[in-house]
Amino acid sequence: MIGFSEETNEWNEVPRSLHLENGIDDDTVQGILVANMCKPPIIVKKCEEFLVKESKKGLKEKLELAGNYRMEGLKKQCLDEIKSKEDIRSVIPADPMEMDKEILAELLKKALILLDSN
Secondary structure (H helix, E strand, C coil), X not given: CCCEECCCCEECCCCCXXXXXXXXXXXXXXXXXXXXXXXXXXXXXXXXXHHHHCCCCCHHHHHHHHHHCCCHHHHHHHHHHCCCHHHHHHHCCCCHHHCCHHHHHHHHHHHHHHHHCC
16 A cells, blocks of 8 residues: 555555556655655646546545645636635634645635625
């Protein structure tokens, strides 16, 4: 499995033989993204496809990954799912300064629209 090794205190390298279609799941997706920050964009694209179509991760975690790894399709999907002030509250971290600025701006726009509709 790909992920963080407690023994070596580092991310495992992605094996050359990894078939991304079969090697990405909720447990490995973040490790793959971190391990491949300087690698070909196809890996990020495959992870984004998984997160959009198959992942069971929560909205907050998906939105965080979308911001951290510039996954525009995932970001759009997550923002489209946010329809209430409760949804907005559920994705804002304890320290909003940790959130991607573009996502935070989109959430502010949504909040203002919700305020105007009341």
